[in-house]
Amino acid sequence: MDEMFKELGKNMIDVAKYVLTTVLLSLLFSDKSNVSLYVVTAMAICGVLLVFGLSFIKDYSKGGKE
Numbered sequence: 001m002d003e004m005f006k007e008l009g010k011n012m013i014d015v016a017k018y019v020l021t022t023v024l025l026s027l028l029f030s031d032k033s034n035v036s037l038y039v040v041t042a043m044a045i046c047g048v049l050l051v052f053g054l055s056f057i058k059d060y061s062k063g064g065k066e
Helices: 002-029 035-057
Strands: none
Touching: 002 035
8 A cells, every 4th residue: 555655655746857847848838818827726736746745655664754
């Protein structure tokens, strides 16, 4: 079960990177309307996925604090 959560955490971190990369690349090639909305939404999604991903990867049985 631990390995499944670690793999899920790694996948969440990857998705967070892909979302950020996609938004940044799309901003380069699109018009500049609603830029702040796109950036704020992407940062919120990346933040949530990153926090959950890192919490799934952290191994509390090897000296981590609860």
